Amino acid sequence: METLKVEVWRGGEDGKFQAFEVPRRASQTVLDVVTHIQRFLDPTLAYRFACRVGMCGSCAMTVNGKPRWTCRTHVDGVARDGELRLAPLANLPVVRDLVADMREFFDKWARARGRFVPTATRKDDFARVDPRSKARREADAAIECIGCGVCYAACDVVKWNPDYLGPAALNRAWTLQMDARDAGHAGRLAAVAGDAGCHSCHTMMSCTERCPKQLSPTRSIAGLKRASLAALLAGEVEAP
Numbered sequence: 354m355e356t357l358k359v360e361v362w363r364g365g366e367d368g369k370f371q372a373f374e375v376p377r378r379a380s381q382t383v384l385d386v387v388t389h390i391q392r393f394l395d396p397t398l399a400y401r402f403a404c405r406v407g408m409c410g411s412c413a414m415t416v417n418g419k420p421r422w423t424c425r426t427h428v429d430g431v432a433r434d435g436e437l438r439l440a441p442l443a444n445l446p447v448v449r450d451l452v453a454d455m456r457e458f459f460d461k462w463a464r465a466r467g468r469f470v471p472t473a474t475r476k477d478d479f480a481r482v483d484p485r486s487k488a489r490r491e492a493d494a495a496i497e498c499i500g501c502g503v504c505y506a507a508c509d510v511v512k513w514n515p516d517y518l519g520p521a522a523l524n525r526a527w528t529l530q531m532d533a534r535d536a537g538h539a540g541r542l543a544a545v546a547g548d549a550g551c552h553s554c555h556t557m558m559s560c561t562e563r564c565p566k567q568l569s570p571t572r573s574i575a576g577l578k579r580a581s582l583a584a585l586l587a588g589e590v591e592a593p
């Protein structure tokens with residue numbers, strides 16, 4: 354039977370790779386490989402997944418050096434010389450084995466004020482937002498983020514500056530800045546214009562290249578840079 358050599362990160366930050374041999378199957382995904390190891394070779398292997406069909410983003414890991422959704426990654430497309438090397442998502446602390454600690458990723462969404470601030474009450478009628486308006490089209494282009502962390506793991510600025518808010522939190526902030534119903538615009542711009550915010554982005558595009566939803570956090574961050582500079586010049590936010 355044809356087999357695949359798989360090296361898997363085991364333990365915490367100071368762990369090491371452990372080698373396994375897994376049977377090759379037709380249309381096998383990387384998540385199938387991890388599941389085989391956990392079910393048949395070592396039940397103590399820790400990893401995350403939920404939907405298996407590219408909807409939840411929880412199966413994201415580093416596959417041969419790149420962050421990917423493992424349920425949507427076929428072994429045929431990534432195995433180099435019949436070998437796979439699997440590790441938790443980069444730029445995040447390791448909980449154990451293939452599980453990264455996502456807390457600081459989501460803490461940064463909060464720091465970027467990634468929460469909708471309502472202007473209406475239950476008694477108000479539905480807000481009408483023109484689907485053809487520029488702001489609505491900008492928000493639409495970025496709204497489908499599911500918070501998987503792939504872009505964050507791909508960003509070198511996050512690696513160099515752990516305080517940097519990162520592509521996903523800034524992308525989220527941009528969708529809210531483009532939402533006419535949201536009342537948090539000024540505070541959010543101040544939150545994302547600081548040292549660790551949008552102006553730290555080097556426009557390297559790794560986030561955009563790697564996003565499995567084909568979103569462009571780079572474009573959203575460029576929008577935040579323009580909006581925060583305009584707000585600065587208008588005296589609406591203070592210089593960082």
Ligand code: SF4
Binds near residue numbers: 502520521568
């Ligand atoms: S922008 Fe894309 S890669 Fe980043 S968290 Fe959202 S869905 Fe994942």
Ligand code: SF4
Binds near residue numbers: 509
């Ligand atoms: S474009 Fe900005 S946020 Fe995206 S990977 Fe590059 S530096 Fe990071």
Ligand code: FES
Binds near residue numbers: 424
């Ligand atoms: S398990 Fe949900 S996206 Fe992979």
